[in-house]
Amino acid sequence: MYFRTRIFAMSILTVSAVLAMVISLSWSRIMQVELDHLDSRLCMEAKRIPNRLEKKLEENDFPANVSILSDTELLGSRLIDDLVDKLRVSSPSQLMILVESSQHGILTKSEGADVQHIISRLNWVRADPLQPTDKNRRNALCQVAFFEHQQNQWRASLFQAPDKQSFIAVDVAATTRQLQSTLRQALIVVIPFSLLLSILGAWFIASNTIRPIKRLHKSMDRVTQKDLSHRLPEHKEDTEFKMLIDAYNTMLERLEDSFQQVSRFTADAAHELKTPLTVLRGKLEQAVLSENPSQLDLNSILDEVGHLSAITRKLLLLSQADSCSLALHLEPINMTELLDELTADMELMSDELVLHCSIERELITKGDIVLLRQLLNNLLVNVMRYSLHDKGVTIQASQNESCIEVLISNACVAMSSEVRSQLFDRFYRGEPEHSQGLSGSGLGLSLAREIARAHGGDLTLEPSVKEVVTMRLILPIVK
Structure with missing residues (x-):
């Protein structure tokens, strides 16, 4: 499914759901307001009817305790017609009426239902004090109730005064039928118009959402493997797309750095391997052309093979580290004993080296003994090659919370910040005037850092003056 189609469909569904919710809530609110108005009208009519009937009795001068109006007469009277019109019902059968007074008894009531029984079982939910027309009458109340009769919902009011009471109930469906019809007619117009809008x-939202994505797509098409320098523009974009562009540009920068590093690594590896291979080829050609093969310099050939083997092994370890497949054979290692052993070897290799050691006892961790020995050996060999021996070398090892920290500091020829930033680059051996006459492949520090990271630690160059190099090795304590 296209992204545009998905946004379009989600927008339509959202608008439809909101429209349905609005209609439902509006209908509920309209019904509640209509029922409240119906209660008020019922109370008003229940209060008005006894007065009209009493007035009619007085005009016709009937004796007391005589029911003047029968149910048939009432249904045909203007009174019931007036109620049908005011209460919005379609026929008198949707009304229940009972009017009685202490002087005349039951004035009128509806047939077909036991109104008095219905009144007796109703749970009246409200009783509002009213002010009757005759100010001499006090304590007039109008109560309302909601009940079910013959599977229909009815709304009722009961007006009570000291000398009379009247009951009016109306079928709620009759009063709401007109509202439903009006709403239905309105929806016939509103729903299609709302759906169209x-x-x-939704189409406008989808188009506007897709537009910046299309711009990004066009810009991304210009990025190729041979040209990773192109960056996506950020101007006039929304915040969310700016975040996406920033992430994409950052990814391009990392990719460009990785491609450049791979290219440099490939070129440097080819150059480093070319030298011993050229020497070996020359020696072998010399032996083949020589009349006396016994004069072959086997020691120099063996040295070149060893150099070639060392470079190959380091390249293999770096390749495994890059692919996160460097196999570790973990075992308990006493770092104190390992450092003591390697520093003792350093003192034997150089009489001029001034070594200051501060190594805590019983620094125990878990790691690969072969790789950790190579890590420390690479660091210490680097110190032996590039340090000023008479200035001294400081080696400190201690336990810092949950890790072992080894700090190696040595004096050296002044080193610029540019050189320091490249010390961990593969095949980088510093400035030519500083490394002239020194052997090495430029892989030692890079491999040492990868070994440290494979053990969950790190190897970093600490800030210092130009004449001092300080390496900090951190190894976690694995129990």
């Missing part, structure tokens, strides 16, 4: 709005 939602479709246009």
Whole structure:
């Protein structure tokens, strides 16, 4: 599915859901307001009817305790017609009426239902004090109730005064039928119009959302493997897309750095391997052309093979580290004993070296003894080659919380910040005037750092003055 289609569909569904919710909530609110108005009208009519009937009795001068109006007469009267009109019902059968007074008894009531029984079982939910027309009458109340009769919902009001009471109930469905019809007619117009607007709005939203993505796509098409220097523009984009562009540009920078590093690594590896291979080829050709093969310098050939083997092994370890497949054979290692052994070898190799050691006892961790020995040996060999022996070398080892920290510091020829930033680059051996006459492949520090990281630690160059190099090795304590 296209992204545009998905956004369009989600917009339509969202608008439709909101429209349905609005209609539902609006209908509920309208019904509640209509029922409240119906209660008020019922109370008003329940209060008005006894007065009208009493007035009619007085005008016709009937004796007391005589029911003047029968149910048939009432249904045909203007009174019931007036109620049907005011209460918005379609027929008198949707009304229940009971009016009685202490003077005349039951004035009128509906047939077909036991109204008095219905009144007796109703749970009246509200009783509002009213002010009757005759100010001499006090304590007039109007109560309302909601009940079910013959599977229909009814709303009722009961007006009570000291000398009379009247009951009016109306079928709620009759009062709401007109509202439903009105709402249905409105929805016939509103829903298609709303759907049309939602479709246009969803299409507009989808198009505007896709537009910056298309711009990004066009810019990304210009990025190729041979040209990783192109960066996506950030101007006039929304914040979310700026974040995406920043992430993409950062990824391009890392890719460009990686490609450049791989290219340099490939070229440097070819150059480093070319030298011993050239020497070996020359020696072998010399032996083949020589009349006396016994004069072959086997020692020099063996040295070149050893150099070639060392470079190959380091390249293999770096390749494994890059692919996160460097196999570690973990075992308990006493770092104190390992450092003591290697520093003792350093003192034997140089009489001029001034060594200051501060190594805590019983520094125990788990690691690969072969790789950790190579790590420390690479660091110490680097110190032997490039340090000023008479200035001294400081080696400190201690336990810092949950890790072992080894700090190696030595004096050297002044080193610029540019050189320091490249010390861990592969095949980098510093400035030519500083490394002239010194052997090495430039892989030692890079391999040492990869070994430290493979053990969950790190090897970093600490800030210092130009004449001092300080390496900090951190190894976690694995129990």
